[in-house]
Amino acid sequence: xxxxxxxxxxxxxxxxxxxxxxxxxxxxxxxxxxxxxxxxxxxxxxxxxxxxxxxxxxxxxxxxxxxxxxxxxxxxxxxxxxxxxxxxxxxxxxxxxxxxxxxxxxxxxxxxxxxxxxxxxxxxxxxxxxxxxxxxxxxxxxxxxxxxxxxxxxxxxxxxxxxxxxxxxxxxxxxxxxxxxxxxxxxxxxxxxxxxxxxxxxxxxxxxxxxxxxxxxxxxxxxxxxxxxxxxxxxxxxxxxxxxxxxxxxxxxxxxxxxxxxxxxxxxxxxxxxxxxxxxxxxxxxxxxxxxxxxxxxxxxxxx
Numbered sequence: 001x002x003x004x005x006x007x008x009x010x011x012x013x014x015x016x017x018x019x020x021x022x023x024x025x026x027x028x029x030x031x032x033x034x035x036x037x038x039x040x041x042x043x044x045x046x047x048x049x050x051x052x053x054x055x056x057x058x059x060x061x062x063x064x065x066x067x068x069x070x071x072x073x074x075x076x077x078x079x080x081x082x083x084x085x086x087x088x089x090x091x092x093x094x095x096x097x098x099x100x101x102x103x104x105x106x107x108x109x110x111x112x113x114x115x116x117x118x119x120x121x122x123x124x125x126x127x128x129x130x131x132x133x134x135x136x137x138x139x140x141x142x143x144x145x146x147x148x149x150x151x152x153x154x155x156x157x158x159x160x161x162x163x164x165x166x167x168x169x170x171x172x173x174x175x176x177x178x179x180x181x182x183x184x185x186x187x188x189x190x191x192x193x194x195x196x197x198x199x200x201x202x203x204x205x206x207x208x209x210x211x212x213x214x215x216x217x218x219x220x221x222x223x224x225x226x227x228x229x230x231x232x233x234x235x236x237x238x239x240x241x242x243x244x245x246x247x248x249x250x251x252x253x254x255x256x257x258x259x260x261x262x263x264x265x266x267x268x269x270x271x272x273x274x275x276x277x278x279x280x281x282x283x284x285x286x287x288x289x290x291x292x293x294x295x296x297x298x299x300x301x302x303x304x
Contacts, residue, residue: 002064003067018295019057123297134289139157153168174236251263
């Protein structure tokens, strides 16, 4: 009998759910999403949870064992209460996400005792990378997402590290070495922040995709904006590796594809900034899971 977990991934633009089996394979037919957005309300999010969970559970094979549900959510999260406090969705701060998912699971499966486990999305992704991705087989790893925002998660000896409240890994809110430490890493290195910096320097585009295209065509300002992002990420990771003695860092997120050598630029900045040999030896690699990573990580919370 194959074990399946329900995976739920909540972000600032969408909530997605799918069934994932014990080998980490996403059941494609069960995968579905509903938009969220900055203006979403508690009632709207509750309806979205019900919709994506119901559609996913409808595809649970009749002979399968249901292992419970795992949730990766935009944070911060409160593991003790099962609530979320997402920076980019102010209307649902304090929302009981665990309760909403559990209620939907009960309605759709009839199982009143199903476990539901919550982590912030960066921690869930890091767990996936440690299980089946680029950090598999390592003792100490970190995963970082560079996209509209910047976030991450930490895994030590196969276990995701949540810290006191479950929020360890919010790298984007650490202060960057750029601008004398006045800005956070997210305010320097994210896609929107890089676009804004380039515009202030005279670039005429408006999106991260345009920034990437112009950099490839040789636009000096566009290229410098991407290098600036990678340098800031690498320096922050150097500090993180000095603290945590990391073996590998896996990078994902849309803006990390802004240049073909983005990951290499981050690695070079890490090695240049780190003071100690063990931190300089940290490998920086591309994520091994692609778009399935968040769902696989959420499922891993229930399966492993």
